Amino acid sequence: MKPEFDEWLSGQGPQEEVVICTRVRLARNLEGFRFAAAQDSEEAEVLTQTAEKALRPIARKFGWEWVDLAAANSIDRQVLVERHLISRELGDTDRARGVMFDDVGRASLMVNEEDHLRLQVFRSGLRLRDAWEAADGVDDEMASILPFAYSSAYGYLTSCPTNTGTGLRISVLLHLPALVASKQIETATNAIQEMNMTVRGLYGEGSQALGDLFQISNQRTLGDSEQHILESVESAVTSLLAFEHRHRDELRQKPLVVQDRAYRALGVLERARTLTSEETMTLLSRLRLGRVLHVLDAPPIEALNRIFLLTQPAHLQKRVGHPLDPHERDQHRAELVRKILAG
Amino acid sequence: MKPEFDEWLSGQGPQEEVVICTRVRLARNLEGFRFAAAQDSEEAEVLTQTAEKALRPIARKFGWEWVDLAAANSIDRQVLVERHLISRELGDTDRARGVMFDDVGRASLMVNEEDHLRLQVFRSGLRLRDAWEAADGVDDEMASILPFAYSSAYGYLTSCPTNTGTGLRISVLLHLPALVASKQIETATNAIQEMNMTVRGLYGEGSQALGDLFQISNQRTLGDSEQHILESVESAVTSLLAFEHRHRDELRQKPLVVQDRAYRALGVLERARTLTSEETMTLLSRLRLGRVLHVLDAPPIEALNRIFLLTQPAHLQKRVGHPLDPHERDQHRAELVRKILAG
Numbered sequence: 258m259k260p261e262f263d264e265w266l267s268g269q270g271p272q273e274e275v276v277i278c279t280r281v282r283l284a285r286n287l288e289g290f291r292f293a294a295a296q297d298s299e300e301a302e303v304l305t306q307t308a309e310k311a312l313r314p315i316a317r318k319f320g321w322e323w324v325d326l327a328a329a330n331s332i333d334r335q336v337l338v339e340r341h342l343i344s345r346e347l348g349d350t351d352r353a354r355g356v357m358f359d360d361v362g363r364a365s366l367m368v369n370e371e372d373h374l375r376l377q378v379f380r381s382g383l384r385l386r387d388a389w390e391a392a393d394g395v396d397d398e399m400a401s402i403l404p405f406a407y408s409s410a411y412g413y414l415t416s417c418p419t420n421t422g423t424g425l426r427i428s429v430l431l432h433l434p435a436l437v438a439s440k441q442i443e444t445a446t447n448a449i450q451e452m453n454m455t456v457r458g459l460y461g462e463g464s465q466a467l468g469d470l471f472q473i474s475n476q477r478t479l480g481d482s483e484q485h486i487l488e489s490v491e492s493a494v495t496s497l498l499a500f501e502h503r504h505r506d507e508l509r510q511k512p513l514v515v516q517d518r519a520y521r522a523l524g525v526l527e528r529a530r531t532l533t534s535e536e537t538m539t540l541l542s543r544l545r546l547g548r549v550l551h552v553l554d555a556p557p558i559e560a561l562n563r564i565f566l567l568t569q570p571a572h573l574q575k576r577v578g579h580p581l582d583p584h585e586r587d588q589h590r591a592e593l594v595r596k597i598l599a600g
Numbered sequence: 601m602k603p604e605f606d607e608w609l610s611g612q613g614p615q616e617e618v619v620i621c622t623r624v625r626l627a628r629n630l631e632g633f634r635f636a637a638a639q640d641s642e643e644a645e646v647l648t649q650t651a652e653k654a655l656r657p658i659a660r661k662f663g664w665e666w667v668d669l670a671a672a673n674s675i676d677r678q679v680l681v682e683r684h685l686i687s688r689e690l691g692d693t694d695r696a697r698g699v700m701f702d703d704v705g706r707a708s709l710m711v712n713e714e715d716h717l718r719l720q721v722f723r724s725g726l727r728l729r730d731a732w733e734a735a736d737g738v739d740d741e742m743a744s745i746l747p748f749a750y751s752s753a754y755g756y757l758t759s760c761p762t763n764t765g766t767g768l769r770i771s772v773l774l775h776l777p778a779l780v781a782s783k784q785i786e787t788a789t790n791a792i793q794e795m796n797m798t799v800r801g802l803y804g805e806g807s808q809a810l811g812d813l814f815q816i817s818n819q820r821t822l823g824d825s826e827q828h829i830l831e832s833v834e835s836a837v838t839s840l841l842a843f844e845h846r847h848r849d850e851l852r853q854k855p856l857v858v859q860d861r862a863y864r865a866l867g868v869l870e871r872a873r874t875l876t877s878e879e880t881m882t883l884l885s886r887l888r889l890g891r892v893l894h895v896l897d898a899p900p901i902e903a904l905n906r907i908f909l910l911t912q913p914a915h916l917q918k919r920v921g922h923p924l925d926p927h928e929r930d931q932h933r934a935e936l937v938r939k940i941l942a943g
Contacts, residue, residue: 513873513874513931516873517872517873517874517934520871520872520873521867521871521872523867523871524864524866524867524868524869524871524872525864525867525868526867527867527871528863528864528870529860529863529864529867530859530860530863531856531860588856591860
């Protein structure tokens with residue numbers, strides 16, 4: 258039976274009190290095709306069909322479903338973005354493209370994104386090596402089927418030079434409420450950036466750090482070995498973890514403040530008649546911290562994750578079966594939150 | 601059986617959706633005694649005993665209890681302030697003094713306040729004439745027993761010249777959340793002040809307008825007849841009422857906003873672990889408005905009034921039986937609010 262949550266939100270992995278999930282992404286391009294930005298519509302079509310057809314044996318092996326994104330409606334595409342199975346860019350563009358993914362969200366393969374192929378492997382909690390090995394295995398299988406654009410001088414060639422080389426980006430999604438509450442988050446993320454890491458919000462590039470969630474990923478892919486990238490991300494995340502834990506320990510010294518904030522957030526979620534997505538994320542963050550610091554008895558983390566996932570705009574619209582304007586969404590969101598919290 | 605609330609908070613009178621209560625106050629002084637500010641301690645003692653003894657027949661008739669405030673402890677005195685049966689000044693001072701009042705809070709007689717006698721009559725809702733007639737009746741009975749300081753040129757003589765003449769102050773306590781929400785309250789209160797009215801907060805002179813509660817009272821007592829004072833207060837209150845109702849009608853056009861604000865306030869009151877008195881008043885105001893505009897099903901106004909009364913600092917301390925510092929009060933307040941709301 259399919260679990261309720263995709264892998265990244267299952268909340269089962271190591272360091273789960275801080276680390277939501279680990280993602281490994283590999284960028285690969287096929288020889289003989291131009292990058293998406295330079296394609297005409299026919300070439301996009303041919304590339305997409307070629308890749309989909311060639312990779313069917315792999316899809317079968319891993320139980321991946323193929324979704325032709327040019328044929329999917331906008332809400333369904335946005336739902337895939339919210340599940341993190343495709344990027345915003347792949348959801349929004351008009352060209353021929355698609356995605357393959359398994360139904361528990363442990364891997365997805367975007368076809369004709371900025372690069373021809375972008376493989377993503379997700380693991381809940383902090384599991385860098387596990388995710389890397391899984392991605393590496395799939396990569397080997399793909400390489401045995403499709404000729405990848407590769408230069409012995411540069412490594413894997415990519416549409417944007419920042420991805421050239423290994424084509425590897427490792428991202429870790431962290432919940433850092435104590436660093437935010439103690440106003441140390443800027444210091445912390447600056448230090449991380451000095452370690453050549455990129456810090457982003459939940460939805461990647463250009464997105465805000467809502468709900469005290471931060472994505473840490475390696476900046477460079479060129480000139481570093483995969484092992485070195487793994488180690489550098491691991492080292493950056495380890496120091497952020499220590500920093501967050503230190504500030505959580507400080508919060509443990511004033512349990513009433515944390516408890517009051519958490520319970521107030523619960524009260525608002527239980528009672529509000531309209532809730533923006535941003536406020537919902539902020540309130541969920543307070544509840545999550547309250548649960549982790551054991552100052553709040555309920556609701557279970559699983560209910561928080563359900564709210565987190567299902568109150569995103571496309572999930573809400575999918576649920577009611579038709580588009581909603583932002584005000585309607587805010588009302589439906591509040592209603593759904595009340596329902597989930599009421600059990 | 602004694603009702604749960606004193607008269608002023610019983611919420612039964614005319615215009616109860618805006619007017620909390622009407623209060624009529626008469627200032628009287630005894631011939632042959634100096635005002636409190638000029639008394640030595642012996643004179644204060646003699647005055648207090650003289651008044652208490654002379655007025656016993658009236659106290660018996662109306663069922664008034666006598667409380668010697670010099671002998672009462674500080675929390676008990678503060679409870680009487682919070683019940684509005686005595687002024688803050690009478691509670692805080694050191695001199696001999698006392699108060700008589702009935703156990704449903706329809707009248708109180710402060711002895712050796714700024715004036716020797718200050719009679720207060722309370723009626724819930726807007727009941728100016730009713731309150732005035734009751735006060736006038738008690739005044740006649742007192743005058744038949746005690747010689748009042750009176751000048752044929754000025755009328756009743758008082759410690760502060762602003763009370764000289766009729767010695768009559770009529771106050772109406774109004775809940776004006778729509779004027780506050782629409783930022784029209786300043787315009788409204790300025791207009792009222794132009795009508796020679798004083799605008800104050802819940803606890804009288806110098807107190808802030810917490811919980812959107814405003815006390816309107818006549819500025820002048822000298823040179824006006826009682827009838828004229830009654831009419832001028834009535835006219836000022838009538839125009840404020842109309843102004844508040846107009847803005848409530850505007851709020852009715854956006855029920856979701858009012859409902860959301862009210863339910864959020866309820867959520868915070870139900871869940872917070874620490875609540876200041878100010879915040880509690882603000883949240884109660886939102887609930888009261890939500891109830892009056894029928895966008896909120898529960899809790900009953902009676903529960904709101906119970907919170908309003910019982911979460912005041914002295915009532916809280918009386919309840920636990922010992923003094924509490926402000927932080928402890930905020931925690932006890934939040935606990936009591938949760939208890940009352942849970943029914």
